Amino acid sequence: MGDGDGGSSSSPSSSDAGRAGSVAQEGVCHTAFRFPVSPVDPIVKVMFAAYAARIDRDQPLSGLELGERPAPEARPGWSVIDVRAASLNHHDLWSLKGVGLSEDKLPMILGCDAAGVDEDGNEVVLHSVIGQTGHGVGPREPRSILTEHYQGTFAEQVAVPTWNVLPKPKELSFAEAACLPTAWLTAYRMLFTNAGVRPGDSVLVQGAGGGVATAAIVLGKAAGLRVFATSRDEAKRKRAIELGAVEALESGARLPQRVDAVIETVGAATWSHSVKSLRPGGTLVISGATSGDRPSHAELTRIFFLELKVVGSTMGTKDELEDLLSFCAATGVRPVIDEVLPLDRAREGFERLASGEQFGKIVLTHS
Numbered sequence: 001m002g003d004g005d006g007g008s009s010s011s012p013s014s015s016d017a018g019r020a021g022s023v024a025q026e027g028v029c030h031t032a033f034r035f036p037v038s039p040v041d042p043i044v045k046v047m048f049a050a051y052a053a054r055i056d057r058d059q060p061l062s063g064l065e066l067g068e069r070p071a072p073e074a075r076p077g078w079s080v081i082d083v084r085a086a087s088l089n090h091h092d093l094w095s096l097k098g099v100g101l102s103e104d105k106l107p108m109i110l111g112c113d114a115a116g117v118d119e120d121g122n123e124v125v126l127h128s129v130i131g132q133t134g135h136g137v138g139p140r141e142p143r144s145i146l147t148e149h150y151q152g153t154f155a156e157q158v159a160v161p162t163w164n165v166l167p168k169p170k171e172l173s174f175a176e177a178a179c180l181p182t183a184w185l186t187a188y189r190m191l192f193t194n195a196g197v198r199p200g201d202s203v204l205v206q207g208a209g210g211g212v213a214t215a216a217i218v219l220g221k222a223a224g225l226r227v228f229a230t231s232r233d234e235a236k237r238k239r240a241i242e243l244g245a246v247e248a249l250e251s252g253a254r255l256p257q258r259v260d261a262v263i264e265t266v267g268a269a270t271w272s273h274s275v276k277s278l279r280p281g282g283t284l285v286i287s288g289a290t291s292g293d294r295p296s297h298a299e300l301t302r303i304f305f306l307e308l309k310v311v312g313s314t315m316g317t318k319d320e321l322e323d324l325l326s327f328c329a330a331t332g333v334r335p336v337i338d339e340v341l342p343l344d345r346a347r348e349g350f351e352r353l354a355s356g357e358q359f360g361k362i363v364l365t366h367s
Contacts, residue, residue, distance in 0.1 A: 047070075053107050060354070080119060081126065081160065082116050083158055084174035111146075114126045115177035131143045166325065171329040189313055190313045192219075206264050207251075208239070217240055229249075336361065341365070
């Protein structure tokens with residue numbers, strides 16, 4: 001009995017020995033039986049980005065931050081693109097003011113437009129209207145512009161529905177291609193779809209210097225239109241002439257003739273002048289209101305008496321972007337670029353855009 005009791009207290013049982021041998025063979029410390037190992041946290045890849053961290057309607061740039069954000073992950077029906085160039089739009093400034101971007105979506109990487117390289121090494125351009133035909137999103141989700149619901153392009157990578165990815169023409173650089181999907185596509189649709197102008201027609205472009213207005217001057221000239229432009233700034237009027245406008249006048253000045261169409265992005269400040277500049281039956285196409293959306297005089301009597309058409313216009317379709325890319329590649333037309341900056345100097349680009357001093361597009365690049 002004594003030997004048996006002593007043996008059971010001083011030597012391991014066969015089952016204990018088996019467990020110990022098994023642990024030793026697996027290279028696990030014997031204390032693993034007492035202290036469970038914590039699961040390893042998943043590794044989150046990060047990337048550098050410019051993003052809206054806060055909404056400030058009075059000082060929008062105070063909500064802009066530059067730093068690390070989670071990199072996008074691949075998912076069915078979507079593609080992850082390595083961004084080479086992305087361009088700024090007034091939409092990005094409006095987002096910082098909370099227009100189209102709600103607090104619950106923050107932090108939101110900004111940027112709608114981009115050109116880059118897909119997972120297979122193809123050079124691509126992104127169509128920035130998400131959910132236009134339901135591709136890649138829920139069946140009941142309304143169309144939106146990238147960054148209203150999904151992280152944007154001012155980053156090293158961006159994820160978009162694969163349907164939104166188009167081949168980049170070899171004739172265009174990444175910076176040039178990145179200027180087209182918002183401002184230039186908007187101008188293309190305004191001129192050729194909604195205004196319905198043809199070669200030889202006359203067009204007034206309000207606010208020369210802005211992205212859409214500059215694009216409308218260049219595209220109108222290339223399409224054989226007689227383009228007039230306005231600006232409060234003498235230097236911008238001179239640039240408009242250099243780009244192909246037959247005449248550039250001060251804002252509100254009387255034109256030498258009534259025009260077939262007006263391209264309006266300024267809004268309240270130029271609305272009355274735009275209506276008065278149209279010939280009977282002419283078309284005013286509006287896609288923005290940077291000076292406000294409440295003109296002091298709506299000119300309703302003139303609109304109905306002269307049977308003028310007022311057409312709202314927002315962005316453009318994927319097919320129109322394909323046509324625009326082909327048009328630029330075939331004709332040699334290129335976007336007007338005001339400045340190219342590395343992504344880590346994005347704040348400078350935002351400040352220049354907010355000042356209204358730019359003429360053409362501001363592009364952010366990432367090698």
